[in-house]
Amino acid sequence: MKGYVHSIQSLGAVDGPGLRSVVFLQGCALRCAYCHNPDTWEIPRAEGKTQASWEEYTPQELVRKLLRFKPYYGTDGGVTLSGGEPLLQADFTAEVFRLLKENGIHTALDTAGQIAGQKAEEVLKVTDLALVDLKFLTEEEYRAHTGGSRRRVAEFLELTRELRVPVWIRHVVVPGLTAFPDYLRQIKEQAEACENLEKIEWLPFHDLCKEKYERMGIPFPLADTPVMGEEEFGRLVDSL
Numbered sequence: 117m118k119g120y121v122h123s124i125q126s127l128g129a130v131d132g133p134g135l136r137s138v139v140f141l142q143g144c145a146l147r148c149a150y151c152h153n154p155d156t157w158e159i160p161r162a163e164g165k166t167q168a169s170w171e172e173y174t175p176q177e178l179v180r181k182l183l184r185f186k187p188y189y190g191t192d193g194g195v196t197l198s199g200g201e202p203l204l205q206a207d208f209t210a211e212v213f214r215l216l217k218e219n220g221i222h223t224a225l226d227t228a229g230q231i232a233g234q235k236a237e238e239v240l241k242v243t244d245l246a247l248v249d250l251k252f253l254t255e256e257e258y259r260a261h262t263g264g265s266r267r268r269v270a271e272f273l274e275l276t277r278e279l280r281v282p283v284w285i286r287h288v289v290v291p292g293l294t295a296f297p298d299y300l301r302q303i304k305e306q307a308e309a310c311e312n313l314e315k316i317e318w319l320p321f322h323d324l325c326k327e328k329y330e331r332m333g334i335p336f337p338l339a340d341t342p343v344m345g346e347e348e349f350g351r352l353v354d355s356l
């Protein structure tokens with residue numbers, strides 16, 4: 117079995133608890149307006165290799181590499197599989213998580229939650245924490261700004277509940293789209309309705325990816341969206 121890996125961040129502190137290695141898998145079917153990883157979109161095999169580049173790993177090869185960082189994970193940290201969309205490579209993700217857990221390493225799945233069938237179930241059975249973004253409140257908005265389905269996120273969250281996988285809801289706060297107190301309060305309410313919710317994280321929209329889009333010749337839908345200052349963002353989040 118081979119997996120397609122866009123890149124590996126050896127140690128980071130923002131994608132789950134503690135110090136973690138973050139593996140960005142290649143391929144995503146969504147097109148979120150604020151995505152800062154358009155270079156992970158291209159799906160290996162289905163589209164052929166055009167602009168992006170990735171490396172192939174067997175689960176054993178990847179885990180061998182990650183085990184080098186195990187001493188840094190401490191008691192809270194571990195490994196996060198992100199993307200792209202890790203559930204598009206569900207068999208690979210499940211096997212990597214299984215091997216990590218065999219080695220006593222905490223596993224976090226950073227997903228848009230668009231897949232909720234048997235494949236997702238196999239992954240969630242070996243997942244210690246799911247990081248999920250509700251993104252938008254309605255099906256229409258979700259479809260318009262991501263190309264995906266809000267209903268599928270609800271189905272995925274239901275699966276995490278059934279399998280008792282703790283969830284962090286992470287929400288990118290985008291000026292002009294979601295950065296309104298009432299809107300965010302409703303996101304918060306929906307998040308709090310998940311009985312397996314452990315935490316809500318608010319993430320500020322940033323446009324550091326502009327150059328990446330330019331280099332790739334892809335229009336960035338939010339190129340003219342202003343970035344919120346740290347103070348303004350802090351005030352908004354504190355008011356929720």
Ligand code: SF4
Pocket residue numbers: 144145146147148150151152153154156199200201228262
């Ligand atoms: S799901 Fe993630 S990787 Fe895919 S388009 Fe959205 S933000 Fe980008």
